Amino acid sequence: MMHRRNTAGERVTINIDGKNVEAVVGESVAAAVLAAGAGATRTTPVSGAPRAPYCMMGVCFECLMDIDGIPNRQACMVSVTPGMKIKRQAGARTVGGAS
Amino acid sequence: MSEQACDVVVIGAGPAGMRAAVTAANEGLSVTLIDEQTEAGGQIYRAVARVARTRPADLTLLGPEYAAGGDIVLELDAADITVLHGHTVWQISQDGTVWCSDGTKAKSITARFVIMASGAQERPVPVPGWTLPGVMTAGAAQILLKSAAMVPDGPVALYGSGPLLLLVADQLLSAGADIRVVAETTTFKDYLNAAPHLLGALPASKYLKKGIALRRHLKAAGVPIIKAPNGVSIEGTERATGLRIIGKHGQTFEAETILLQQGVVPNTQASWQLRLDHAWHAAQHYWYPTTDRFGATSLANVFIAGDGAGIFGAEAAAAAGALAGLGVAHAAGNISAAARDQKALPFIALHKKAAAIRPLLDHLFPPPAHILVPDDATIICRCEEITAGQVRDAAKLGAPGPNQLKAFLRAGMGPCQGRMCGLSVVEIMARAHGKSPAEIGAYRIRPPLKPLSLAELAAMDDDTPTP
Numbered sequence: 001m002m003h004r005r006n007t008a009g010e011r012v013t014i015n016i017d018g019k020n021v022e023a024v025v026g027e028s029v030a031a032a033v034l035a036a037g038a039g040a041t042r043t044t045p046v047s048g049a050p051r052a053p054y055c056m057m058g059v060c061f062e063c064l065m066d067i068d069g070i071p072n073r074q075a076c077m078v079s080v081t082p083g084m085k086i087k088r089q090a091g092a093r094t095v096g097g098a099s
Numbered sequence: 100m101s102e103q104a105c106d107v108v109v110i111g112a113g114p115a116g117m118r119a120a121v122t123a124a125n126e127g128l129s130v131t132l133i134d135e136q137t138e139a140g141g142q143i144y145r146a147v148a149r150v151a152r153t154r155p156a157d158l159t160l161l162g163p164e165y166a167a168g169g170d171i172v173l174e175l176d177a178a179d180i181t182v183l184h185g186h187t188v189w190q191i192s193q194d195g196t197v198w199c200s201d202g203t204k205a206k207s208i209t210a211r212f213v214i215m216a217s218g219a220q221e222r223p224v225p226v227p228g229w230t231l232p233g234v235m236t237a238g239a240a241q242i243l244l245k246s247a248a249m250v251p252d253g254p255v256a257l258y259g260s261g262p263l264l265l266l267v268a269d270q271l272l273s274a275g276a277d278i279r280v281v282a283e284t285t286t287f288k289d290y291l292n293a294a295p296h297l298l299g300a301l302p303a304s305k306y307l308k309k310g311i312a313l314r315r316h317l318k319a320a321g322v323p324i325i326k327a328p329n330g331v332s333i334e335g336t337e338r339a340t341g342l343r344i345i346g347k348h349g350q351t352f353e354a355e356t357i358l359l360q361q362g363v364v365p366n367t368q369a370s371w372q373l374r375l376d377h378a379w380h381a382a383q384h385y386w387y388p389t390t391d392r393f394g395a396t397s398l399a400n401v402f403i404a405g406d407g408a409g410i411f412g413a414e415a416a417a418a419a420g421a422l423a424g425l426g427v428a429h430a431a432g433n434i435s436a437a438a439r440d441q442k443a444l445p446f447i448a449l450h451k452k453a454a455a456i457r458p459l460l461d462h463l464f465p466p467p468a469h470i471l472v473p474d475d476a477t478i479i480c481r482c483e484e485i486t487a488g489q490v491r492d493a494a495k496l497g498a499p500g501p502n503q504l505k506a507f508l509r510a511g512m513g514p515c516q517g518r519m520c521g522l523s524v525v526e527i528m529a530r531a532h533g534k535s536p537a538e539i540g541a542y543r544i545r546p547p548l549k550p551l552s553l554a555e556l557a558a559m560d561d562d563t564p565t566p
Contacts, residue, residue, distance in 0.1 A: 001232075001233065001251065001252060001355070001356070002243060002249040002250065002251055002252060003249065003250060003252055004247065004248050004249055004250075005248050005249070005250050005274055005275060006154050006157065006248040007248070008153045008154045008248075009149075009153045009154075024247065024248075026138075026146065026149050026153075026246065026247070027246065027247040028246065028247070031243055031246065031247040031249055032247075034243070034249065035247070035249060039232055039338065040232050040338075044482075044484060046483060046484040047484055049230065049484070050231075050232050050337060050338070051230060051232065051481075052232035052233065052234075052235070052338075053235060053239065054234065054235050054236060054239065054481075055220065055221065055235070055236055055238070055239050056235065056236075056238070056239035056242040056243060057142055057220070057238070057239070057242060058135060058549075059220045059221075059366075059515065059518045059519070060223075060481065060515055060518070060519055061482065061513070061514035061515040061518075062481065064514060070552070072514070072550065073202075074549075077135060077136075077187075078202075079137050
Protein backbone atom coordinates (compact mmCIF):
# COMPACT_ATOMS: atom_id res chain seq x y z
CA MET A 1 0.00 0.00 0.00
CA MET A 2 2.93 2.30 0.76
CA HIS A 3 6.65 2.22 0.13
CA ARG A 4 9.56 4.13 1.64
CA ARG A 5 11.31 6.43 -0.82
CA ASN A 6 14.09 6.89 1.69
CA THR A 7 15.09 4.62 4.54
CA ALA A 8 17.51 6.97 6.26
CA GLY A 9 17.52 6.48 10.02
CA GLU A 10 17.97 3.66 12.47
CA ARG A 11 16.27 0.35 11.58
CA VAL A 12 14.30 -1.80 13.98
CA THR A 13 12.65 -5.18 13.59
CA ILE A 14 9.01 -5.43 14.58
CA ASN A 15 6.54 -8.27 14.34
CA ILE A 16 3.19 -7.86 12.59
CA ASP A 17 0.79 -10.80 13.02
CA GLY A 18 3.69 -13.21 13.49
CA LYS A 19 5.83 -11.92 10.63
CA ASN A 20 9.06 -10.01 11.27
CA VAL A 21 9.47 -6.82 9.23
CA GLU A 22 11.91 -3.93 9.25
CA ALA A 23 10.81 -0.45 10.20
CA VAL A 24 12.58 2.87 10.68
CA VAL A 25 12.84 4.65 14.04
CA GLY A 26 10.44 7.59 14.12
CA GLU A 27 7.74 5.85 12.10
CA SER A 28 4.35 5.19 13.62
CA VAL A 29 3.10 1.63 13.90
CA ALA A 30 0.33 2.50 11.42
CA ALA A 31 2.88 3.67 8.85
CA ALA A 32 4.98 0.53 9.33
CA VAL A 33 1.88 -1.65 8.89
CA LEU A 34 0.99 0.15 5.64
CA ALA A 35 4.54 -0.25 4.34
CA ALA A 36 4.47 -3.96 5.21
CA GLY A 37 1.50 -4.33 2.87
CA ALA A 38 -0.61 -5.70 5.69
CA GLY A 39 -3.71 -3.92 4.36
CA ALA A 40 -6.37 -3.60 7.00
CA THR A 41 -5.44 -2.72 10.57
CA ARG A 42 -8.67 -4.04 12.07
CA THR A 43 -12.16 -5.33 11.34
CA THR A 44 -15.20 -3.54 12.72
CA PRO A 45 -17.21 -4.81 15.70
CA VAL A 46 -20.49 -4.08 13.86
CA SER A 47 -20.19 -5.81 10.46
CA GLY A 48 -16.67 -7.23 10.46
CA ALA A 49 -15.69 -4.94 7.58
CA PRO A 50 -11.94 -4.38 7.07
CA ARG A 51 -10.61 -0.93 7.95
CA ALA A 52 -7.26 0.79 7.44
CA PRO A 53 -5.81 4.09 8.69
CA TYR A 54 -7.83 7.05 7.40
CA CYS A 55 -6.45 10.18 9.13
CA MET A 56 -2.97 9.18 10.44
CA MET A 57 -3.29 11.83 13.19
CA GLY A 58 -5.28 10.29 16.00
CA VAL A 59 -8.77 11.38 14.99
CA CYS A 60 -10.51 8.51 13.16
CA PHE A 61 -9.63 5.51 15.37
CA GLU A 62 -9.58 3.18 12.33
CA CYS A 63 -6.04 2.02 13.15
CA LEU A 64 -6.90 0.46 16.52
CA MET A 65 -4.51 -2.48 16.95
CA ASP A 66 -3.17 -4.79 19.61
CA ILE A 67 0.32 -3.52 20.41
CA ASP A 68 2.50 -5.50 22.82
CA GLY A 69 -0.56 -7.21 24.28
CA ILE A 70 -2.61 -4.07 24.81
CA PRO A 71 -5.65 -3.87 22.50
CA ASN A 72 -7.40 -0.75 21.16
CA ARG A 73 -4.27 1.35 20.76
CA GLN A 74 -4.13 4.03 18.07
CA ALA A 75 -1.37 2.65 15.85
CA CYS A 76 -0.83 6.06 14.23
CA MET A 77 0.02 7.57 17.64
CA VAL A 78 2.53 4.93 18.74
CA SER A 79 6.12 4.92 17.45
CA VAL A 80 7.80 1.64 16.52
CA THR A 81 10.25 0.18 19.04
CA PRO A 82 12.57 -2.84 18.66
CA GLY A 83 10.78 -6.16 19.02
CA MET A 84 7.32 -4.63 19.14
CA LYS A 85 4.54 -7.18 18.64
CA ILE A 86 1.58 -5.90 16.64
CA LYS A 87 -1.64 -7.71 15.88
CA ARG A 88 -4.60 -6.79 13.77
CA GLN A 89 -7.70 -6.37 15.89
CA ALA A 90 -10.78 -8.40 14.96
CA GLY A 91 -14.02 -6.76 16.05
CA ALA A 92 -14.31 -5.27 19.53
CA ARG A 93 -11.41 -5.48 21.95
CA THR A 94 -11.77 -7.82 24.90
CA VAL A 95 -10.84 -6.99 28.48
CA GLY A 96 -7.54 -8.39 29.61
CA GLY A 97 -5.86 -9.20 26.33
CA ALA A 98 -5.89 -9.61 22.59
CA SER A 99 -9.16 -10.27 20.85
CA MET B 100 -3.03 19.68 45.43
CA SER B 101 -1.50 17.72 42.62
CA GLU B 102 2.18 16.95 42.54
CA GLN B 103 2.76 19.18 39.54
CA ALA B 104 1.74 22.81 39.32
CA CYS B 105 2.74 25.57 36.94
CA ASP B 106 1.55 28.93 35.68
CA VAL B 107 0.53 27.79 32.22
CA VAL B 108 -0.24 24.49 30.55
CA VAL B 109 -0.13 24.66 26.75
CA ILE B 110 -1.80 21.80 24.90
CA GLY B 111 -0.43 21.01 21.45
CA ALA B 112 3.03 21.55 19.92
CA GLY B 113 2.07 22.88 16.49
CA PRO B 114 2.94 26.44 15.44
CA ALA B 115 0.38 28.04 17.80
CA GLY B 116 1.26 25.94 20.85
CA MET B 117 5.04 26.19 20.41
CA ARG B 118 4.92 29.97 19.95
CA ALA B 119 2.46 30.41 22.84
CA ALA B 120 4.68 28.38 25.17
CA VAL B 121 7.83 30.26 24.18
CA THR B 122 6.13 33.66 24.54
CA ALA B 123 4.66 32.87 27.96
CA ALA B 124 8.02 31.51 29.18
CA ASN B 125 9.83 34.62 27.94
CA GLU B 126 7.41 36.70 30.03
CA GLY B 127 8.55 34.86 33.15
CA LEU B 128 5.79 32.26 33.48
CA SER B 129 6.46 28.61 34.26
CA VAL B 130 5.16 26.62 31.29
CA THR B 131 4.39 22.96 30.67
CA LEU B 132 3.73 22.01 27.05
CA ILE B 133 1.82 18.77 26.52
CA ASP B 134 1.76 17.13 23.10
CA GLU B 135 0.29 13.89 21.86
CA GLN B 136 3.01 13.35 19.27
CA THR B 137 6.54 12.18 20.03
CA GLU B 138 8.07 15.14 18.17
CA ALA B 139 7.28 18.86 18.10
CA GLY B 140 5.70 20.44 15.01
CA GLY B 141 2.03 19.51 15.03
CA GLN B 142 0.64 18.24 11.74
CA ILE B 143 1.83 21.13 9.56
CA TYR B 144 5.47 20.86 10.70
CA ARG B 145 5.27 17.17 11.43
CA ALA B 146 8.71 15.63 12.09
CA VAL B 147 10.43 18.74 10.66
CA ALA B 148 13.47 18.51 12.97
CA ARG B 149 13.98 14.80 12.21
CA VAL B 150 13.57 15.33 8.46
CA ALA B 151 16.18 18.10 8.57
CA ARG B 152 18.55 15.77 10.46
CA THR B 153 18.08 12.43 8.68
CA ARG B 154 16.94 13.31 5.13
CA PRO B 155 17.53 17.01 4.50
CA ALA B 156 16.90 16.66 0.75
CA ASP B 157 13.23 16.04 1.59
CA LEU B 158 12.97 19.63 2.86
CA THR B 159 13.09 20.68 -0.80
CA LEU B 160 10.33 18.24 -1.70
CA LEU B 161 8.15 19.39 1.20
CA GLY B 162 8.79 23.05 0.48
CA PRO B 163 10.10 26.19 2.21
CA GLU B 164 6.85 26.71 4.16
CA TYR B 165 7.41 23.33 5.83
CA ALA B 166 11.13 23.88 6.40
CA ALA B 167 10.35 27.21 8.10
CA GLY B 168 8.71 25.25 10.93
CA GLY B 169 12.18 24.14 11.99
CA ASP B 170 12.88 27.63 13.33
CA ILE B 171 9.96 27.49 15.77
CA VAL B 172 11.08 24.05 16.96
CA LEU B 173 14.54 25.52 17.66
CA GLU B 174 12.93 28.37 19.65
CA LEU B 175 11.05 25.79 21.68
CA ASP B 176 14.21 23.76 22.32
CA ALA B 177 16.02 26.88 23.54
CA ALA B 178 13.28 28.05 25.92
CA ASP B 179 12.91 27.06 29.58
CA ILE B 180 9.80 24.94 29.16
CA THR B 181 8.80 21.52 30.46
CA VAL B 182 7.78 19.60 27.34
CA LEU B 183 5.79 16.39 27.72
CA HIS B 184 5.82 14.61 24.37
CA GLY B 185 3.75 11.48 23.86
CA HIS B 186 1.20 12.60 26.44
CA THR B 187 -2.50 12.52 25.59
CA VAL B 188 -4.79 14.98 27.36
CA TRP B 189 -8.00 13.20 28.36
CA GLN B 190 -9.69 15.84 30.51
CA ILE B 191 -9.47 19.55 31.21
CA SER B 192 -11.26 20.83 34.28
CA GLN B 193 -12.65 24.35 34.39
CA ASP B 194 -10.36 25.12 37.34
CA GLY B 195 -7.31 24.62 35.11
CA THR B 196 -6.40 21.06 36.03
CA VAL B 197 -5.23 19.18 32.96
CA TRP B 198 -5.34 15.39 33.02
CA CYS B 199 -3.08 13.44 30.71
CA SER B 200 -1.42 10.07 30.26
CA ASP B 201 1.76 8.78 28.63
CA GLY B 202 0.04 5.49 27.84
CA THR B 203 1.14 3.77 31.05
CA LYS B 204 0.37 6.22 33.85
CA ALA B 205 -2.16 9.04 34.12
CA LYS B 206 -1.37 12.28 35.90
CA SER B 207 -2.76 15.73 36.50
CA ILE B 208 -1.13 19.14 36.24
CA THR B 209 -2.70 22.17 37.88
CA ALA B 210 -2.21 25.44 36.06
CA ARG B 211 -3.35 29.00 36.63
CA PHE B 212 -3.97 29.26 32.88
CA VAL B 213 -4.54 26.81 30.05
CA ILE B 214 -3.73 27.65 26.43
CA MET B 215 -5.32 25.14 24.09
CA ALA B 216 -3.62 24.81 20.72
CA SER B 217 -5.06 21.52 19.55
CA GLY B 218 -5.36 22.70 15.96
CA ALA B 219 -7.50 21.29 13.23
CA GLN B 220 -8.56 18.03 11.68
CA GLU B 221 -9.51 17.39 8.09
CA ARG B 222 -13.23 17.55 7.41
CA PRO B 223 -14.50 13.98 7.11
CA VAL B 224 -15.54 13.29 3.50
CA PRO B 225 -18.44 10.82 3.53
CA VAL B 226 -18.75 9.39 0.02
CA PRO B 227 -19.92 5.88 -0.93
CA GLY B 228 -17.04 3.49 -0.22
CA TRP B 229 -14.98 5.85 1.95
CA THR B 230 -14.55 3.22 4.67
CA LEU B 231 -12.63 0.87 2.35
CA PRO B 232 -8.93 0.24 3.01
CA GLY B 233 -6.92 2.30 0.51
CA VAL B 234 -9.02 5.41 1.17
CA MET B 235 -7.50 8.07 3.39
CA THR B 236 -7.37 11.81 3.68
CA ALA B 237 -4.92 13.83 1.60
CA GLY B 238 -3.45 15.03 4.89
CA ALA B 239 -2.86 11.42 5.97
CA ALA B 240 -0.78 10.82 2.84
CA GLN B 241 1.15 13.99 3.57
CA ILE B 242 1.77 12.88 7.17
CA LEU B 243 3.16 9.59 5.81
CA LEU B 244 5.43 11.53 3.45
CA LYS B 245 6.66 13.89 6.17
CA SER B 246 7.01 11.47 9.07
CA ALA B 247 8.02 8.28 7.27
CA ALA B 248 9.10 9.23 3.70
CA MET B 249 6.30 7.00 2.45
CA VAL B 250 4.61 7.18 -0.94
CA PRO B 251 1.53 5.22 -2.09
CA ASP B 252 2.13 2.15 -4.28
CA GLY B 253 0.13 1.86 -7.49
CA PRO B 254 -2.31 4.31 -9.04
CA VAL B 255 -3.51 7.23 -6.89
CA ALA B 256 -6.65 9.38 -7.28
CA LEU B 257 -7.46 12.54 -5.35
CA TYR B 258 -10.90 14.05 -4.80
CA GLY B 259 -12.20 17.21 -3.15
CA SER B 260 -11.27 20.87 -3.16
CA GLY B 261 -8.94 23.38 -1.63
CA PRO B 262 -5.25 24.23 -1.33
CA LEU B 263 -4.21 21.01 0.45
CA LEU B 264 -5.65 18.86 -2.36
CA LEU B 265 -3.34 20.35 -4.99
CA LEU B 266 -0.38 20.62 -2.63
CA VAL B 267 -0.51 16.93 -1.69
CA ALA B 268 -1.04 15.90 -5.33
CA ASP B 269 2.02 17.90 -6.33
CA GLN B 270 4.21 16.64 -3.48
CA LEU B 271 3.27 13.02 -4.14
CA LEU B 272 3.91 13.49 -7.86
CA SER B 273 7.37 14.87 -7.10
CA ALA B 274 7.93 11.95 -4.74
CA GLY B 275 7.27 9.51 -7.58
CA ALA B 276 3.62 8.57 -7.05
CA ASP B 277 1.47 7.51 -10.02
CA ILE B 278 -1.24 10.20 -9.85
CA ARG B 279 -4.09 9.25 -12.20
CA VAL B 280 -6.52 12.11 -11.54
CA VAL B 281 -7.37 15.10 -9.36
CA ALA B 282 -11.17 15.46 -9.24
CA GLU B 283 -12.33 18.84 -7.96
CA THR B 284 -15.75 19.81 -6.62
CA THR B 285 -15.27 23.55 -7.10
CA THR B 286 -17.96 25.00 -9.40
CA PHE B 287 -18.31 28.14 -11.49
CA LYS B 288 -20.75 29.42 -8.87
CA ASP B 289 -18.04 29.08 -6.21
CA TYR B 290 -15.76 31.29 -8.31
CA LEU B 291 -18.53 33.88 -8.56
CA ASN B 292 -19.14 33.77 -4.81
CA ALA B 293 -15.41 34.11 -4.13
CA ALA B 294 -14.77 36.94 -6.62
CA PRO B 295 -15.81 39.79 -4.26
CA HIS B 296 -13.12 38.59 -1.81
CA LEU B 297 -10.27 38.66 -4.33
CA LEU B 298 -9.20 42.22 -3.60
CA GLY B 299 -9.08 41.61 0.13
CA ALA B 300 -6.84 38.59 -0.45
CA LEU B 301 -4.11 40.59 -2.18
CA PRO B 302 -1.98 41.08 0.96
CA ALA B 303 -1.65 37.27 0.96
CA SER B 304 -1.14 37.01 -2.79
CA LYS B 305 1.80 34.63 -2.32
CA TYR B 306 -0.75 31.90 -1.52
CA LEU B 307 -2.63 32.66 -4.75
CA LYS B 308 0.59 32.47 -6.75
CA LYS B 309 1.44 29.17 -5.12
CA GLY B 310 -1.95 27.71 -5.99
CA ILE B 311 -1.58 28.73 -9.63
CA ALA B 312 1.95 27.27 -9.76
CA LEU B 313 0.78 23.95 -8.29
CA ARG B 314 -2.01 23.65 -10.85
CA ARG B 315 0.38 24.47 -13.71
CA HIS B 316 2.95 21.95 -12.49
CA LEU B 317 0.40 19.14 -12.23
CA LYS B 318 -1.00 19.87 -15.68
CA ALA B 319 2.48 20.07 -17.21
CA ALA B 320 3.17 16.60 -15.80
CA GLY B 321 0.06 15.30 -17.56
CA VAL B 322 -2.09 14.83 -14.45
CA PRO B 323 -5.76 15.30 -15.44
CA ILE B 324 -7.51 17.86 -13.23
CA ILE B 325 -11.21 17.28 -13.80
CA LYS B 326 -14.51 18.60 -12.44
CA ALA B 327 -16.60 16.41 -10.14
CA PRO B 328 -19.36 18.76 -8.95
CA ASN B 329 -21.79 15.89 -8.32
CA GLY B 330 -19.34 13.89 -6.24
CA VAL B 331 -17.72 10.50 -6.53
CA SER B 332 -18.09 6.96 -5.35
CA ILE B 333 -15.31 4.59 -4.47
CA GLU B 334 -15.30 1.16 -6.03
CA GLY B 335 -14.05 -2.03 -4.43
CA THR B 336 -15.18 -4.72 -2.00
CA GLU B 337 -12.33 -5.61 0.36
CA ARG B 338 -10.29 -2.55 -0.64
CA ALA B 339 -10.51 0.42 -2.97
CA THR B 340 -9.96 -0.32 -6.65
CA GLY B 341 -11.25 2.80 -8.38
CA LEU B 342 -12.73 6.28 -8.18
CA ARG B 343 -15.97 6.79 -10.13
CA ILE B 344 -17.00 10.32 -11.05
CA ILE B 345 -20.77 10.74 -10.66
CA GLY B 346 -22.51 12.43 -13.60
CA LYS B 347 -23.64 12.04 -17.18
CA HIS B 348 -20.12 11.64 -18.50
CA GLY B 349 -18.85 9.95 -15.36
CA GLN B 350 -15.72 7.88 -15.82
CA THR B 351 -13.97 5.50 -13.48
CA PHE B 352 -10.29 5.92 -12.71
CA GLU B 353 -8.34 2.91 -11.53
CA ALA B 354 -6.81 3.66 -8.11
CA GLU B 355 -5.46 1.65 -5.19
CA THR B 356 -5.04 4.75 -3.05
CA ILE B 357 -7.78 7.36 -2.95
CA LEU B 358 -7.14 10.60 -1.10
CA LEU B 359 -10.01 12.81 0.08
CA GLN B 360 -9.83 16.50 1.01
CA GLN B 361 -12.59 19.01 1.73
CA GLY B 362 -10.78 21.53 3.88
CA VAL B 363 -9.92 21.43 7.56
CA VAL B 364 -12.06 22.25 10.58
CA PRO B 365 -11.18 23.18 14.18
CA ASN B 366 -10.61 20.31 16.57
CA THR B 367 -13.28 21.23 19.12
CA GLN B 368 -13.36 18.12 21.34
CA ALA B 369 -11.59 19.82 24.26
CA SER B 370 -13.32 23.20 23.87
CA TRP B 371 -16.73 21.49 23.91
CA GLN B 372 -15.69 19.36 26.90
CA LEU B 373 -14.85 22.60 28.73
CA ARG B 374 -18.33 23.95 27.81
CA LEU B 375 -16.84 27.06 26.18
CA ASP B 376 -19.03 29.29 24.03
CA HIS B 377 -18.99 28.23 20.36
CA ALA B 378 -20.30 29.73 17.12
CA TRP B 379 -21.08 28.27 13.69
CA HIS B 380 -19.01 29.29 10.65
CA ALA B 381 -21.62 29.70 7.92
CA ALA B 382 -19.32 29.58 4.86
CA GLN B 383 -17.16 26.65 5.99
CA HIS B 384 -19.78 24.80 8.04
CA TYR B 385 -17.85 24.21 11.25
CA TRP B 386 -17.98 25.05 14.96
CA TYR B 387 -15.36 27.29 16.54
CA PRO B 388 -14.95 28.48 20.11
CA THR B 389 -15.36 32.26 20.28
CA THR B 390 -12.20 34.15 21.31
CA ASP B 391 -10.85 37.69 21.38
CA ARG B 392 -7.63 38.69 19.62
CA PHE B 393 -5.55 37.31 22.51
CA GLY B 394 -7.37 34.00 22.43
CA ALA B 395 -9.38 34.64 25.60
CA THR B 396 -12.47 32.41 25.76
CA SER B 397 -15.68 32.45 27.79
CA LEU B 398 -13.64 30.99 30.70
CA ALA B 399 -11.23 33.56 32.22
CA ASN B 400 -8.38 31.06 32.73
CA VAL B 401 -8.64 29.34 29.32
CA PHE B 402 -7.15 30.71 26.09
CA ILE B 403 -7.15 29.19 22.61
CA ALA B 404 -4.55 29.83 19.90
CA GLY B 405 -4.39 28.76 16.28
CA ASP B 406 -6.69 26.76 14.03
CA GLY B 407 -8.56 25.34 17.02
CA ALA B 408 -10.32 28.71 17.20
CA GLY B 409 -11.03 28.95 13.46
CA ILE B 410 -9.08 28.06 10.32
CA PHE B 411 -6.50 30.67 9.32
CA GLY B 412 -3.45 28.52 8.52
CA ALA B 413 0.01 27.92 10.00
CA GLU B 414 1.47 31.43 9.77
CA ALA B 415 -1.58 32.98 11.39
CA ALA B 416 -1.50 30.21 14.01
CA ALA B 417 2.06 31.06 15.05
CA ALA B 418 1.07 34.73 15.39
CA ALA B 419 -2.02 33.74 17.39
CA GLY B 420 0.23 31.68 19.66
CA ALA B 421 2.35 34.72 20.46
CA LEU B 422 -0.80 36.76 21.11
CA ALA B 423 -2.19 34.11 23.48
CA GLY B 424 1.16 34.00 25.31
CA LEU B 425 1.00 37.77 25.77
CA GLY B 426 -2.67 37.61 26.77
CA VAL B 427 -1.89 35.08 29.49
CA ALA B 428 1.17 37.03 30.65
CA HIS B 429 -1.09 40.04 31.17
CA ALA B 430 -3.87 38.03 32.83
CA ALA B 431 -1.25 36.53 35.19
CA GLY B 432 -0.12 40.03 36.16
CA ASN B 433 3.33 39.73 34.61
CA ILE B 434 2.90 42.56 32.08
CA SER B 435 0.67 45.62 31.90
CA ALA B 436 -2.10 45.99 29.36
CA ALA B 437 -0.04 48.69 27.67
CA ALA B 438 3.03 46.43 27.41
CA ARG B 439 0.88 43.58 26.11
CA ASP B 440 -0.68 45.77 23.45
CA GLN B 441 2.69 47.18 22.41
CA LYS B 442 4.30 43.75 22.09
CA ALA B 443 1.22 42.43 20.27
CA LEU B 444 1.43 44.92 17.38
CA PRO B 445 3.75 42.94 15.05
CA PHE B 446 1.83 39.71 15.67
CA ILE B 447 -1.52 41.36 15.00
CA ALA B 448 -0.07 42.62 11.71
CA LEU B 449 1.31 39.16 10.84
CA HIS B 450 -2.00 37.52 11.65
CA LYS B 451 -3.93 40.05 9.61
CA LYS B 452 -1.68 39.55 6.59
CA ALA B 453 -1.79 35.75 6.70
CA ALA B 454 -5.54 35.66 7.38
CA ALA B 455 -6.33 37.99 4.46
CA ILE B 456 -6.60 34.97 2.13
CA ARG B 457 -9.28 33.21 4.20
CA PRO B 458 -12.51 34.92 3.04
CA LEU B 459 -11.51 34.10 -0.55
CA LEU B 460 -10.66 30.46 0.26
CA ASP B 461 -13.72 30.05 2.49
CA HIS B 462 -16.01 31.03 -0.40
CA LEU B 463 -14.05 29.41 -3.23
CA PHE B 464 -13.84 26.02 -1.51
CA PRO B 465 -17.09 25.45 0.42
CA PRO B 466 -17.87 21.84 1.31
CA PRO B 467 -20.38 20.79 -1.37
CA ALA B 468 -23.95 19.72 -0.55
CA HIS B 469 -23.30 16.06 -1.39
CA ILE B 470 -20.66 15.99 1.36
CA LEU B 471 -22.65 18.03 3.92
CA VAL B 472 -25.82 15.97 3.48
CA PRO B 473 -24.88 12.71 1.75
CA ASP B 474 -27.28 10.24 0.07
CA ASP B 475 -29.21 7.89 2.34
CA ALA B 476 -26.96 4.88 1.71
CA THR B 477 -23.68 6.63 2.60
CA ILE B 478 -22.09 5.79 5.97
CA ILE B 479 -21.52 8.91 8.05
CA CYS B 480 -20.61 7.34 11.42
CA ARG B 481 -17.70 5.06 10.59
CA CYS B 482 -17.38 3.57 14.08
CA GLU B 483 -20.97 2.38 14.42
CA GLU B 484 -21.59 2.07 10.65
CA ILE B 485 -24.59 4.42 10.62
CA THR B 486 -25.82 5.83 7.29
CA ALA B 487 -27.13 9.30 6.49
CA GLY B 488 -30.54 7.69 5.81
CA GLN B 489 -30.66 6.21 9.32
CA VAL B 490 -29.99 9.66 10.77
CA ARG B 491 -32.83 11.12 8.66
CA ASP B 492 -35.18 8.33 9.79
CA ALA B 493 -34.30 8.95 13.44
CA ALA B 494 -34.98 12.66 12.96
CA LYS B 495 -38.40 11.79 11.46
CA LEU B 496 -39.12 9.54 14.45
CA GLY B 497 -38.58 12.54 16.71
CA ALA B 498 -34.89 12.72 17.64
CA PRO B 499 -34.47 16.49 17.99
CA GLY B 500 -30.66 16.76 17.98
CA PRO B 501 -27.30 14.97 18.02
CA ASN B 502 -27.46 13.96 21.68
CA GLN B 503 -30.85 12.30 21.40
CA LEU B 504 -29.62 10.59 18.23
CA LYS B 505 -27.11 8.67 20.33
CA ALA B 506 -29.98 6.85 22.07
CA PHE B 507 -31.58 6.03 18.70
CA LEU B 508 -28.52 4.87 16.76
CA ARG B 509 -25.31 4.99 18.86
CA ALA B 510 -23.93 7.46 16.28
CA GLY B 511 -21.06 9.33 17.91
CA MET B 512 -20.65 6.72 20.66
CA GLY B 513 -17.87 4.64 19.08
CA PRO B 514 -14.14 5.04 19.73
CA CYS B 515 -13.78 8.32 17.78
CA GLN B 516 -16.41 9.94 20.03
CA GLY B 517 -18.07 11.84 17.19
CA ARG B 518 -14.94 13.33 15.64
CA MET B 519 -15.86 11.77 12.28
CA CYS B 520 -19.67 12.06 12.22
CA GLY B 521 -20.29 15.14 14.39
CA LEU B 522 -20.51 17.74 11.62
CA SER B 523 -22.49 15.42 9.29
CA VAL B 524 -25.04 14.72 12.02
CA VAL B 525 -25.52 18.44 12.67
CA GLU B 526 -26.07 19.22 8.97
CA ILE B 527 -28.42 16.29 8.31
CA MET B 528 -30.52 16.95 11.42
CA ALA B 529 -30.65 20.69 10.76
CA ARG B 530 -32.03 20.07 7.26
CA ALA B 531 -34.44 17.38 8.50
CA HIS B 532 -35.92 19.72 11.10
CA GLY B 533 -35.70 22.93 9.05
CA LYS B 534 -33.47 24.53 11.67
CA SER B 535 -30.06 26.15 11.66
CA PRO B 536 -26.99 24.19 12.85
CA ALA B 537 -26.72 26.60 15.80
CA GLU B 538 -30.27 25.65 16.86
CA ILE B 539 -29.55 21.92 16.45
CA GLY B 540 -26.36 22.04 18.55
CA ALA B 541 -23.45 19.62 18.83
CA TYR B 542 -22.61 16.36 20.56
CA ARG B 543 -22.01 16.89 24.28
CA ILE B 544 -18.37 15.89 24.73
CA ARG B 545 -17.42 14.28 28.01
CA PRO B 546 -14.12 13.02 29.41
CA PRO B 547 -12.11 11.01 28.71
CA LEU B 548 -11.36 12.91 25.50
CA LYS B 549 -9.41 9.86 24.38
CA PRO B 550 -9.91 6.37 25.76
CA LEU B 551 -7.54 5.38 28.54
CA SER B 552 -7.21 2.11 30.40
CA LEU B 553 -8.14 1.45 34.01
CA ALA B 554 -4.48 0.48 34.52
CA GLU B 555 -3.40 4.01 33.50
CA LEU B 556 -5.90 5.49 35.96
CA ALA B 557 -4.94 3.08 38.74
CA ALA B 558 -1.28 4.05 38.32
CA MET B 559 -2.03 7.67 39.28
CA ASP B 560 -0.24 8.95 42.35
CA ASP B 561 -2.30 8.86 45.56
CA ASP B 562 -2.03 12.59 46.16
CA THR B 563 -3.68 13.38 42.85
CA PRO B 564 -7.19 14.79 43.24
CA THR B 565 -10.09 12.75 41.92
CA PRO B 566 -11.23 13.87 38.44
